[in-house]
Amino acid sequence: MLKYYTYRLPFKQPFRTAGSEFSHREGIILVYKEDGIEAYGEIAPLPGFSEESLEQIKEVLKINHEHLQESIRTGEGKQTLTVLDQIHRFPSLSFGIDALLHDLEAKKANKPLGRFLFPDFPESVKANATLSIQEPAQVISKAKDLTEQGFTTLKVKVGKNFNAELKLLQDLRHQFPDLAIRIDANQSWTKDEAIQNLKALDSLNIEYCEQPVHKDKFSDMAAVQEAIKTPVAADESLRNKKDATELSELKAGRLFIVKPMLLGTFDTIFVTKRTADTHNIEVVVTTMLESAVGRAMTSILAAGLGNQKRAHGLATGSLLDNDISSDEWMNNPVIRFPEKAGLGISLDMEGLKKLF
Template sequence: MKLTAYQYYLPFKKNLNTSNKSFKHRTGILLEYPCDDGRTVFGEAAPLPGFSKKSLDKIVGELKINVADISEALNSTEPVTSLQKVYETTSLANELAFGLDTLAYQITAQNKGTTMSQILFSQLQTSIKINALGDLLSDNIFAEVKQFVNKGFKTIKFKVGRNVKIEYQQLREIRSIYPDLTVRLDANQAWPLKEAITNCNRFSSLGIEYLEEPIAQPSPQNYEDLTQNIELPIGIDESIIHTDWWPNILPFTSYVILKPMLLGNFKKIFATNRLANTHDNKTVLTTSLESGIGRIMTAIFSSGFGNRQTAHGLMTGTLLARDLIDDSNCILNGEYQIPLSEIPFTIDPNILNQLSPIRLQK
């Protein structure tokens, strides 16, 4: 059987702005593999600029170099186990390993006459709470929040760090209108330690669920100093990807945000989740702004081991002008309905024809 790959380009409806980056589009790799029964399975590898350790071009190069071993593993009687051996002898990018395991678990499920979710988890929630995404610097922020609330969302996440004065004023007004709304913030490592302390204490008065990654130079000592001077619950996200010592921060955090696409193969995702749940941290799973394939996989992990009392980040598909898979019908009343019937994934042939093939073999 022959592994096929395509490069995709998915523009956002409008720029997605963080404290230190602006996203206009997403690029990634769509993986396609034909099974013995005639069906085809799809996976996705999508490095996130500013988060991922390796670029898209680097990952394409790794795929080309290792395509023979990867294809042999996928064609074996135990593709999941065989791929683990490939991971042990190579240094494949986390995103590529995630995409390959997405293929391998679908193949295994078909071979065993079961579903991928049943292989991964003994119990699975059929729906999970999710957060909406708001822009505090938008001219229409109050209308947007009202629309989210009317659609049943109980939690909204906002990026902060671009203009704290305005962001605080907008949040104070939102809180006065919606006192029961759960609000979470993400600073994307915007501030030096002293400024982080000041801003966390400023936002603390607004009843914030948690604030992600406030510190520009994260370290266990900086997080200890931060939490000794604030009461606001803190979450970590990109520190997990960028550092090896992130577990040393866990005594000082309340939430750990996991992006499965960026963590690697599924075995590594489970191991990271077990570690993240120490020190009474709550695990929140979010997408990496990838296509519908990665979002649905993130939803499955969220429903399998994500914290059940808090919302997860699965609404990013609404930000894209076009997509490989449309999962908008999965979102209802502020919850994501797990589309188990959509797996194995199927891609519209018209969408495939618009993608750029990647030449893997000579």
């Protein structure tokens, strides 16, 4: 039996990114039960990033509930997913259904999902933490706290006042000479500003800069990368397979920031990874601030597809005031995967609201 549940999880404090501010995270949890097995998927479009809305997703699920349930029962869920993906082109819907189908298959095989998907699945994957720009003393204090927790990579949000940000990054590097520091400009700079600013950071050994220019200006991304030595990472620019191909051919960066909830089906995610590999582009995988179900799935994909030498954007559970699972393994600086079948988590069903 297939059921849908909604959640609304508040953040500990308002979360700001790419010009948007979020007080809470909303989404839908898919739960399928069969012969004592319970499989999960999550659908969580993020306003400002995803083109589809949660209300659109709810309508599609309402119309297709019986057919999707029956197709999963008869082993034809993948075919139904393909049709829904082609008709609606709602990546978060496709990702949630595909995650549920893979979780179900892994549990039927009694294998952890990571080892079910990837023959050489690692035991763990590193996560980075994120610093917002505040008073320098606060940033240094927060960085000290995070490194003491075990984080070896910190991402710093920039793009508002570069002179102040430069000073702060210099202080961070002085205080933490061995720390991997990456920055996220969130499309804040013009091409010329990006080149000038990133050249000013040359001595600080910045790991990479995410999205220095507007997401649609692929040629500007390429020009910035050609002019500087710091690696550029495509984040908001990477929305589908077509973007991946165009960015690769233009050499518009040396890394892809892959958000599975934004790309859609596992086929699309794996094709994006192959495109990156073909063009010698590294992959870093990040969540979209989902609940534990989405983060567990994203962590598995990060370990299986992402660059193992880099940390990935997975430690976002700490931003939430509460969650739908009490499992904590995906909330650490080094995520170690449990020896449990499927996703490796259980849900606290209390608090979830049945959709219909």
